[in-house]
Amino acid sequence: MKAIKGLVVTGALALAAMAHAGSHGMSVDALLEKAAAANANAKSLGYEWTITAPAIKNAQKALAAGNADEAKALAEQALFWAEASVFQGENEGQSWEMRVPR
Amino acid sequence: MIMKAALAAALLAGSLGAAADSVVEQGKQVAFDRKKGNCLTCHQMEGGTLAGNWGPPLMAMKARYPNKEDLRAQIWDPTKRNPMTSMPPFGRNGILTEAEIDLVVEFVHSL
Amino acid sequence: MKTLTQLTLALSVAVSGAAFASPEADQKAFQKFYESRFSQVAEGDFINGVYSILPAAREQWEAIEEFPPYEPEVEIGEELYNTAFANGKSFADCFDTPAQRENYPYWDADREMVVTMERAINECRTANGEKAWGWKKGKIAALSAYMSYESRGQEISVTIPEGDEGALAAYNAGKEMFYTKRGQLNFSCSDCHMYGAGLNARADTMSPAFGHASHWPVYRSKWQAMGTLHRRFGGCNTNIRAKPFKAQGPEYSNLEYFLTYMSNGLEFNGPGARK
Numbered sequence: 001m002k003a004i005k006g007l008v009v010t011g012a013l014a015l016a017a018m019a020h021a022g023s024h025g026m027s028v029d030a031l032l033e034k035a036a037a038a039n040a041n042a043k044s045l046g047y048e049w050t051i052t053a054p055a056i057k058n059a060q061k062a063l064a065a066g067n068a069d070e071a072k073a074l075a076e077q078a079l080f081w082a083e084a085s086v087f088q089g090e091n092e093g094q095s096w097e098m099r100v101p102r
Numbered sequence: 103m104i105m106k107a108a109l110a111a112a113l114l115a116g117s118l119g120a121a122a123d124s125v126v127e128q129g130k131q132v133a134f135d136r137k138k139g140n141c142l143t144c145h146q147m148e149g150g151t152l153a154g155n156w157g158p159p160l161m162a163m164k165a166r167y168p169n170k171e172d173l174r175a176q177i178w179d180p181t182k183r184n185p186m187t188s189m190p191p192f193g194r195n196g197i198l199t200e201a202e203i204d205l206v207v208e209f210v211h212s213l
Numbered sequence: 214m215k216t217l218t219q220l221t222l223a224l225s226v227a228v229s230g231a232a233f234a235s236p237e238a239d240q241k242a243f244q245k246f247y248e249s250r251f252s253q254v255a256e257g258d259f260i261n262g263v264y265s266i267l268p269a270a271r272e273q274w275e276a277i278e279e280f281p282p283y284e285p286e287v288e289i290g291e292e293l294y295n296t297a298f299a300n301g302k303s304f305a306d307c308f309d310t311p312a313q314r315e316n317y318p319y320w321d322a323d324r325e326m327v328v329t330m331e332r333a334i335n336e337c338r339t340a341n342g343e344k345a346w347g348w349k350k351g352k353i354a355a356l357s358a359y360m361s362y363e364s365r366g367q368e369i370s371v372t373i374p375e376g377d378e379g380a381l382a383a384y385n386a387g388k389e390m391f392y393t394k395r396g397q398l399n400f401s402c403s404d405c406h407m408y409g410a411g412l413n414a415r416a417d418t419m420s421p422a423f424g425h426a427s428h429w430p431v432y433r434s435k436w437q438a439m440g441t442l443h444r445r446f447g448g449c450n451t452n453i454r455a456k457p458f459k460a461q462g463p464e465y466s467n468l469e470y471f472l473t474y475m476s477n478g479l480e481f482n483g484p485g486a487r488k
Contacts (some may be wrong), residue, residue, distance in 0.1 A: 040398040048456040067342045081397065082198045087196070093394040096273065098185065100239070100405050102247045143414050154413040181399075188404035195397050 028063050032056055033076035038082035047089030052081045129209025132202045139198060139206055144189065148213055157189060163213045174207045214396040235374050236384055236474060243475045246407065247423040260426030260482045263459065266411055267418055274486070283358055283432040283484040286439050290359025293352060298341040305355075307337035313366030318371060318382035318470050327383050327466040331357055331441055348460035349447070354430040354439035361483030369427060369481060371474040383463075387471025389420070390464060391411040396455030405449075428485030435488060440470060 026034070035056055042048045059074035113199065133139040133148055139146060144156035167173035176183060178193030192198045234242075247259060255264050264271040266306055299302045304311075317330040329351055335345040346353040371471045373380050391402045405414070406422035413419075429442040447457035458464040 035333075042457070047395060048460075049457050050451060050454045051397060054112065077196065083193050085397075088394065088399065092395075096389060096392040096394075096401070099401060099408070100234070100388070101242045102234070102238075114388060133252055141364060152415055154417075156412045186408070188400060188409060190398045190400075196418045197398055 010024055018072075028059065028068070028071045028075050031072070031079050032059055035075060035079040035082045038079065038086050042082060042085035042089055045086065045089035047083055047085050047092070049085045052073065055081060108199075123130050125205060125208045127209075128210045129205035129207070129212075132198065133209055139192065141206075159208060160213050162179065164213050167211065170207060170211055173211055174203065176211070177203055177206060221326070239388065240477060244423060244478075247410070247421045251411065251421065256378075257479055258393065259421055259476075260427040262424060262428070262485070263418050263486065264418035266421065269416075277486055280312055281484075282337070282434075282486055283430075283439060286355045286358045286432065287362045287484065288364075289352075290355040292336050292356070293356045294359055298338070298343050300341050302335070306336055307333070308360075309342070310363070311360045312363040313360050314483065315367035315370065318378050318473055319468065320372075320377065320383060320470070322372060322374065322377055322379065325379045326463065327470045329466055329469055331443075332466070333463055334360075348441065349444035350436075350438055354441055357441065358431050358439055358484040361481065364481050366481070367481045368480050369473060369476050371470065371477055373474065376426065383467045384471055386475065387466070387467035387469070390468045391471060396450065396453035398453040400453045402449070422472065423467065423480050424473065424476055424479055426469065426476050427441065427479055427481055428483040430483065431485040431487050433487050439484065 035052070039048060039052045039056070042052070055074055055078035059071050059078055062071035062074055130149065132139045133147070141160070142150045142153040144154050146153040146155070146159035148161070163173065167176075179191040180187045180189040181191055181194075190197055192206075193200070193203055248254075251259075253267050260383040261271070264274045271334045278316050290310075294304045307361060310315060313330055313333070317333065318327050318414065320326075321328045334356055335348075360465045373384050394404065396408050402422065405419045409419045410421040411418065426442065430439045431445070432439050441460065443460035446468060447460065
């Protein structure tokens with residue numbers, strides 16, 4: 001059962017990662033909120049990356065400084081990384097056994 | 103979309119100044135930069151020094167990859183072709199931007 | 214949907230074969246992997262890390278070992294061991310001998326957790342009203358260096374108590390940590406220290422994981438100081454842009470449990486000196 005759920009989730013995430021272009025219409029705030037949520041998810045899976053939280057912070061700083069374009073690029077980057085780390089966690093949970101020598 | 107990627111590349115890869123001449127030369131810079139492609143950690147490549155031997159030397163790439171898209175796919179996510187590989191998925195994990203990968207593909211294809 | 218279900222069923226059957234392999238079978242296959250990949254390495258020599266497979270670098274390392282950089286730390290550790298706490302007691306009231314390495318890590322069934330030697334050191338302190346030391350370097354590394362030095366030659370013989378579900382779960386969690394790809398750069402420990410062992414990343418030859426737990430703490434020239442095994446775990450995770458876990462938290466303690474169990478049969482030879 002767990003395996004089935006994992007696969008479905010994995011598939012959905014793969015789609016989400018590919019449908020990423022769809023996030024271009026989002027505001028920086030919305031992007032950052034989504035990135036923070038995905039990063040929290042990655043953390044709870046044990047798969048947080050070192051670079052995601054700093055990217056979110058830098059985007060917030062750029063936004064506060066009025067650099068809208070830079071803030072948006074950084075927020076998109078952070079969201080991409082956050083979602084990729086969640087994908088990694090879901091995917092690895094299913095596939096690591098192939099590396100165990102027998 | 104392409105403009106966005108280029109913008110992100112310009113923002114995040116400040117190193118790619120206007121001074122860089124050809125696309126191949128720019129790709130080489132991304133590939134050799136330790137904070138970017140860092141391909142030399144694993145691959146011997148012409149023009150690079152202090153290369154590791156974790157992966158095969160990259161040479162005669164036009165013959166290996168008549169279709170550039172296949173080369174791009176290998177760099178974007180090599181685990182698709184070989185799930186056991188240790189080569190990082192430069193596109194899937196956002197290690198390089200789409201624009202940077204395009205440049206690296208041009209460079210590697212020239213080897 | 215039906216095909217998806219069938220596929221996942223088939224997958225989970227294939228997968229569970231490896232996931233539920235017994236620790237004994239895992240250990241045998243693990244050791245065999247390195248013994249056949251590096252058939253030139255003499256029995257028991259994997260405790261010398263990358264130097265077991267690099268004869269050229271080994272000479273230089275052995276010269277360093279003649280005047281070991283960890284020696285002053287061992288002396289500091291001995292003093293710490295023998296210095297009384299404020300309540301008049303000392304480490305000798307917690308440990309019957311400083312030669313403790315062979316007893317760790319172990320599964321504490323009552324507390325349902327893996328206990329490492331460093332944890333036991335700090336628990337001795339707090340039980341006697343002293344503040345716990347930091348986990349990664351400094352005094353804990355010095356005392357651990359002394360205790361390891363006194364333990365040299367003991368056999369690694371970690372046990373996973375038969376029929377204890379919790380111990381098996383801790384072992385399996387450590388195993389999963391070792392084989393899962395992490396961080397933006399997408400590496401598992403096994404990518405580097407198993408399938409990459411003996412290969413060069415730039416100029417660094419990657420060491421076999423067989424023997425990884427034998428020689429801690431280590432004096433690293435890069436650190437210019439001693440560090441514990443969990444400090445090293447954190448470094449290897451950070452390098453691949455994976456957020457490291459807390460030293461002595463369950464993740465790294467379970468990893469140590471797995472990794473040390475994989476090296477059963479080898480000798481403890483800490484403290485060590487590495488680049």
